[in-house]
Amino acid sequence: MITSKEFNCNYENKWCPGCGNFQILAAMKNAFAQQQIPPEKLTLISGIGQAGKTPHFLKCNMFHGLHGRALPLATGTKIANNDLTVVVNCGDGDCYGEGGNHFLAAIRRNIDMTLLVHNNQIYGLTKGQASPTSSLGMVTKLQNSGTPSSQFSALVIALAAGAGFVARGLSAESGHLTELIVKAMNYKGFALVDILQPCVSFNKINTLSWYKERAYKLADTDHDPRDLAKAFNLAQEWEKSLPLGVLYEAAGTPFHERVPNLKANALASHNYDSKLLTDVLLQNL
């Protein structure tokens, strides 16, 4: 029996006290324990930022990559070995800013993996600059007359790009978030969980109470996650209300079932075959 304690590791945590990331970390551990996936069967791949550090703070195999590049790294890892369980941790700047193009491409490829975006609407690690998800006009030390770009709505974009699993969580709703992570990991294809995460140090607008005042659970409504049009409407709710839960879920064909050479077995599982290579490469030259 694997419990969430199994994932505890004694590497010193480097987040600020009170940061929403702690609850995301707890929800991840719970989700892995619930699925009985031991640390050694888990591969976490992350970008750079406070969110990117997550894999260091639990027991797992991990690749802590570069700012913006977690998704293509994870894509390569999954194409090489589709038997690996891959979960990706990114920040909002990391995934939607520096890695924006990869975000769109990952959705279109539909690789069977889960993306958790720690969306604090700010650049945390670099000390509080505006991120793509900061609200228009948000004042920061750097954007001192307010950020001039309008807000990036990851959920709307993900739906428009054809994502088959789009969900939103809130770090403080850890039990609910655990459920979402489990669902995302069980989805056959690319699953996005955008997680609202208060940054107590730098985002003084979108605080925990700001989120709590607006958040409501889709499970308490009659929302049918197969309804794409409705999902679009929900994804656009922001200033007044914030739906939490699975906005959209539809079965699709994951990447490894679209690519002939990935269908049967993982690339990594084949043996080197000198005879086959000789026949195929050299015989007809």
Add this chain to the structure above:
Amino acid sequence: MKTDVTLKIAGAAGQGIQTIGDLLSEVCHQSGLFIFSVDDFESRVRGGHNFNLLRISDKELAAPGNRLDILVCINENAYDLHKEELRSGGIAIVNAEKPGTRNKTRFEIPLKKLAEEAGNKITANTVAAGAVLAILGTPFTLLADVLKNRFAAKGEKIATLNVAAAKKGFDAAKDLSRNTGFTWEAKKSHNIVLSGAQAAALGALAADCRFFPFYPMSPATGVISNVIPYTEKLCVVVEQAEDEIAAVMMAIGASFAGVRAMTATSGGGFCLMTEGLGLAAMTETPLVIVNAQRPGPATGLPTRTGQADLLFSIHASQDEFPRFVFAPGTPVETYETMKRAFHLAEKYQVPAIVLLDQFLANSRVTEKNSLTVAPDIERFYEQNNSGNDDTPYLRYALAQDGVSPQRLPCSGPGLVRVTGNEHDPEGHISENAANKIAMTQKRAAKLPAMIKEMDPPLLVNPTARVLLVGWGSTRGNILEAVERLGDQSMEIGAVLFKDLWPMDRKAIGKVLDNKQLIMVEQNESSQLGRLLAQEAGIVSFDTILKYDGRPFFPDYIVQKAKELVK
């Protein structure tokens, strides 16, 4: 008797220049002859001006031909552009509306009309090939057999049509036939005709590379497109990435999971990949990148050739870390180099960069077939992945030789932790000063063994007082130039680099000491010269540099060398 013929087939893009060149090459190959075939084309799909430069000999060829024996002009413009390149006794075959001038130097032939007579105007290129081979004195059956073979898949009707078209061209030019000295007969040879791009693809596949993420960019696209024909029989995946950054990251991600992967690009794409180079170095993940060079910063000249990325490749990405940089000189050598690049990248857990260029990637050259596939392949991942809280697996254990044991994620209880941040032996972020020194030294500690892996440069007449020094694809041109200078009683040697980095300073310094060095490179600042000055302490050198985007020719090097020799 002359057994060395050069022809040029010139016209607009989309006029099938390459088709004619390929047909002629194939007939020559089937007759056991050697070819050196270079394409010259513009970055456009239709129009403009393109040519194929085909040199044929009964001896192995190291370089392209220059003065033309036969000029095939698909349009009149081609004639105007190239007629001066004909040597005395050479002949131009010029496409015309109707039969016209017909003498020893200019032969007008209505390709389209003859093709229509044969059954379809689309066979005009086959008509042209027939005419050329008639002039070369090739028996028609050789061409007919090649055509039947080539069009077999498209059905007998198409094959017959093309044979008929070839015959039209052949007959029209028969009486212009000359004795080239070749023995024309179908021969089974032990030679192969490969392009550098094709060889790179084959070499990677032979090295068990299974994943090819890439983003299209000339002249690197050919490397990847040459993998495609094998994806049916071999379990390999080609994936077009969203950009070069993604391509290199995917290769690193796959390598992390134990699958050999590579990407190929040209300078502009390589610029985007530099952060990946650093990530591979910092995480010590094996990585192979082919940089098929083209000239110019930014977009430069997309379809032209150059060698101006040497110093960039050696230094690309911030800070310092060990890497391999190779620059093979011929297609067969490219095949071998790719195999070694994968082996060494994995053995030392470092990036390996293979420099090609447009000239090498696209030229098709006959060489002895020495290609092999290894009976077994050495992999460097530790199989036994144990580990627990008390004795965790240390991905970055401070090994004496810098090479810490690499394991695969999820291959056992040992947790594989890698990060692009500076890290402690376990793979956790560390900002500790002593650790930073230890890790930097650990990575650098690989260098002595890496240097020992490097093949010394090819030496030709190393005792000569004057040495031509080059690297990569200029090899053949320099070799031929040295031979010709020798024929003119000039004592000149050559030092030709294939393995460029890391460099065995002392050994190379010895070779170059006390010589007049003439650097022969396709860049403006003599990058190898500057590198050798830095590494091997050479004080001065002369240069033969060419940076017009076109390849060298032996003639050019011979002429320049004569001016420079003191």
